[in-house]
Amino acid sequence: MLGAAPETRGSIAAVVESYRAAGLFARWPVQYVATNGDGTLARKTLLAAKATRDFGVLLGEKRRVVVHVHAAWGGKAGAGFWREAAFMGVALAAGCPLVLQLHGNGFDPSIRWFLERAAAVCVPCEASRSWVKRVARHADVLVTPPPVAISVPELPVKPNLILFLGRLEAAKGIYDLLDAVARVRAAVPDLRLACAGDGDRIGVAHYAERLGIADAVKFTGWVGPSGKRALLEHAAVFALPSSDEALPVSLIEAMSAGVPVVASPVGGIPEVVADNASGFLVAPGDKGALERALRRLLMDRKLAARMGAAARETARARFSPERALPVLENLYESLGVGALTVSPREVRPVPLRKAA
Secondary structure, three states: OEEEEOOOHHHHHHHHHHHHOHHHHOOOOOOOOEEOOOOOHHHHHHHHHHHHHHHHHHHOOOOOOOOEEEEOOOHHHHHHHHHHHHHHHHHHHHHOOOOEEEEEOOHHHHHHHHHHOOOOEEEEHHHHHHHHHOOOOOEEEEEEEOOOOOOOOOOOOOOOEEEEOOOOOHHHHHHHHHHHHHHHHOOOOOOOEEEEEOHHHHHHHHHHHHOOHHHHHHHHHHOOHHHHHHHHOOOOEEEEOOOOOOHHHHHHHHOOOOEEEOOOOOOHHHOOEEEEOEEHHHOOOOOOHHHHHHHHHHHHHHHHHHHHHHHHHHHHHOHHHHHHHHHHHHHHHOOOOOOOOOOOOOOOOOOOOOOO
């Protein structure tokens, strides 16, 4: 399995860590090779060199290797994907079955060659699956939902805290969220907004100052698992009014923690958030609807509790490790990988065309 180093910020490292925590690496003979990570150019270069060496050794030592690559588009001209493409090309040239797992969105149709030659393409939601099939109709695509098992204590009374987990940029709807918070604050004076993520912190802070709500906005920067759980424990609402998404792991984590969500109906979000049941769906850029949704959840705590409970049940039914992981484990077995230990699940064959 190839992907980001464990301490790297982003969905790939988060999903891989959830696999590890759920016991995937203990049950299956997975050898993880970190191909990229955060840090200086020198560190990234050393990491890439080590990954190239380790990958070459694995291909040389093993008679049969299934290569599972995690890839995001990332950076200018899809730099993140094309970095991993070198490993994928070597795997295909060596006759190894390739499992290509796509994270996020923004992928270009130019990746079609890899999509159609992979033994399986794994995506987080049906919206992503539809895109892959439009680009590469012969690709074998599986929806492999991210396993999420976040549990936080139930506070008797939650503070009026709205949580934003994501990159601080206009595409994620952070400026629309600030506008909505400024309007809601008139009715909820002790309202606070926690912004957890990297990005344009200075620009967002200046915008909050212009709106007169700088004292209500807290910036935490990127947070790890423990910091995220602490924020979810105290959050009354999770807000992600983004204009473009696949299926954000942060959204599933919030739902798993029983936090009602307000999000945009883009990508795979409408597949998991039932409007007016487990959260509210508001169109990107509709600041009025965003304000009304936030106001209702903050001022009607019975409604918020009901929606939070529905969100938690949805997450448990669809994204708990025992529900999410069997899809991937069935795939491994269909490709001839033998499990190290018996998994407590029923294995069902996954139809795949034979790898070239």
